[in-house]
Amino acid sequence: MAQTIFHRIVSGELPCHRVYEDDHVLAFLDIFPLSRGHTLVIPKVHAETLDRLDEEHAAAIGRVLPRISRAVLDATGARAFNVLQNNGASAHQAVFWVHFHIIPRYDDGSGLVIGWPAGKLADPEGQELAARIAERL
Numbered sequence: 001m002a003q004t005i006f007h008r009i010v011s012g013e014l015p016c017h018r019v020y021e022d023d024h025v026l027a028f029l030d031i032f033p034l035s036r037g038h039t040l041v042i043p044k045v046h047a048e049t050l051d052r053l054d055e056e057h058a059a060a061i062g063r064v065l066p067r068i069s070r071a072v073l074d075a076t077g078a079r080a081f082n083v084l085q086n087n088g089a090s091a092h093q094a095v096f097w098v099h100f101h102i103i104p105r106y107d108d109g110s111g112l113v114i115g116w117p118a119g120k121l122a123d124p125e126g127q128e129l130a131a132r133i134a135e136r137l
Contacts, residue, residue: 006097010044020068024060027068034103035111037076041068041100048096049087061100069102078104082112 008014009028016028019039030038041064043057050058069081084101086093105111121129 002096004046004095004097006042006095006099007046010042019071020064022060022064024057025064027064030101034101035078035106037072037078037102037104039068039072039102041065041102043098047098049093050085050098051087053098065100065102072102072104076104078106080105080111082114084112 005014009016010026016026017031018026018028020027020041024044025041026044027039027041030040041061043053043061045054045057047053047057065083069083072078073081082101082103082105084103085099101112103112
């Protein structure tokens, strides 16, 4: 397993601008922010992608993500934000350790810029695909 920058941050080898920490989760400011207050929320265990993260750490992130988001908004004065989580290189994941971005949006347009080339889901393909996913749960 290749070491990532998050291995070094979690181990204490590298410093970070820590905003939250508990037994399962660490949150800190992104050093290459898309906007003021851009915060990363990571589990303290390594999992490359969300589908490989154990339920205990996933639940821990789910419990604190809203609270950290509120704190970022309150501290920065932003009124909107994106939560972004990428899985795999083709999904633009750059650090192969599960992490969530809290990216404040401001009236000046700073923050995450998203293109959304939506398609259309038609039946019977939708019914078939939903059934295939559901049977794997």
